[in-house]
Amino acid sequence: MGEAPDDIQVLKTELSAEPIQADALSLLQSTNQILHLEFQTLPPSEPPLPFRMLDYWVRLQRKYRCPIEQVVIFLKSTTSDLVFNNEFRDINTWHRYRVIRLWEQDPQPLLANRALLPLATLAKSNNPNRLLEQVVVEVDRIEEQGQLRTLAACVDVLAGLRFEKDLVRRLLREEIMEESVTYQDIIQKGRQRGKQEEAVLIVMRLLTLRLGLLDPVLQQRIEGLSIARLEELSEALLDFKTATDLAVWLDQEQ
Numbered sequence: 001m002g003e004a005p006d007d008i009q010v011l012k013t014e015l016s017a018e019p020i021q022a023d024a025l026s027l028l029q030s031t032n033q034i035l036h037l038e039f040q041t042l043p044p045s046e047p048p049l050p051f052r053m054l055d056y057w058v059r060l061q062r063k064y065r066c067p068i069e070q071v072v073i074f075l076k077s078t079t080s081d082l083v084f085n086n087e088f089r090d091i092n093t094w095h096r097y098r099v100i101r102l103w104e105q106d107p108q109p110l111l112a113n114r115a116l117l118p119l120a121t122l123a124k125s126n127n128p129n130r131l132l133e134q135v136v137v138e139v140d141r142i143e144e145q146g147q148l149r150t151l152a153a154c155v156d157v158l159a160g161l162r163f164e165k166d167l168v169r170r171l172l173r174e175e176i177m178e179e180s181v182t183y184q185d186i187i188q189k190g191r192q193r194g195k196q197e198e199a200v201l202i203v204m205r206l207l208t209l210r211l212g213l214l215d216p217v218l219q220q221r222i223e224g225l226s227i228a229r230l231e232e233l234s235e236a237l238l239d240f241k242t243a244t245d246l247a248v249w250l251d252q253e254q
Contacts, residue, residue: 022056027064034060036070041161043074043082050088054095070097075122076161077103107131111138114147118154122162132163136171199230206234211243218243221250 024037036056040049047055053070060068074083087096102122110120117135125131135155142148152172159168200223207214207222214222225233233249240246 017059020052020055020059022060025060031067033067033069034064036060036068038070038072040072040074041076043078043080049082050085050095053097054088054093057095057097071100072097073100073102073119075102075158077101077122107134111135114138114142114151117151118158121155121159128162129167132159132168132171135159139172196227196230199227200225203230203234203237207237207240207246210237210240211246214243214246218246218250 022036023039024035026035026037027033028035038049038053038056043049045052049072053072057068057070072086083099083101086099087094089095102119103124105123107120107123107125110116110123111134117138120135121132123131139148139151139155142151156168156172203222204214204219222230222233236249237246240249
């Protein structure tokens with residue numbers, strides 16, 4: 001490598017990978033091609049989005065061995081330079097993907113397709129409030145009640161990135177929202193997330209009292225545990241004497 005270093009460290013040859021989850025994956029069977037959609041509200045992310053897209057591509061390619069089309073859809077309008085980047089570059093690596101900035105898109109094709117009505121609320125418009133009204137009109141035209149409630153819930157969620165919640169709720173019929181399985185699922189998941197975060201805080205306090213300050217990597221792994229696993233950890237930690245005991249327990253659980 002053109003150097004004569006005296007600080008070489010031999011690394012483990014096993015390369016473990018943390019599980020990651022893509023936003024949307026579709027296999028186009030006629031062409032044996034995968035469409036990968038990644039929705040992004042704000043440009044910054046950890047790890048950075050370009051690296052994540054490369055990571056997704058490598059994992060998909062390893063599993064399916066077929067052409068992969070990747071598209072990042074930025075939802076919320078911003079002037080950040082990050083939303084104009086569509087590639088990851090390093091010394092010998094160059095990976096590219098497509099980028100769609102939703103606030104630059106013509107709303108008409110989105111309004112013409114029921115499945116895309118929630119995205120239309122964030123499209124280009126000189127009169128955003130009027131655009132939102134158009135979306136609600138199209139949603140109200142849907143006769144099938146299950147589809148109507150589902151799309152209304154999705155419109156409510158995405159429109160909230162651009163409009164005041166009170167305005168969105170005034171336009172969407174309240175009884176539709178209350179009956180929406182999708183909307184209720186979102187509410188329920190929010191409540192569960194709150195309970196999980198509360199459980200993490202309790203377990204972290206107990207671990208800190210017993211073991212002292214924890215390594216950030218261990219803390220991150222604990223934050224990803226389910227409520228059931230956190231309850232098990234709250235009992236198991238009584239036997240821990242060092243942070244190594246915690247790491248061993250987490251490895252066994254994984």
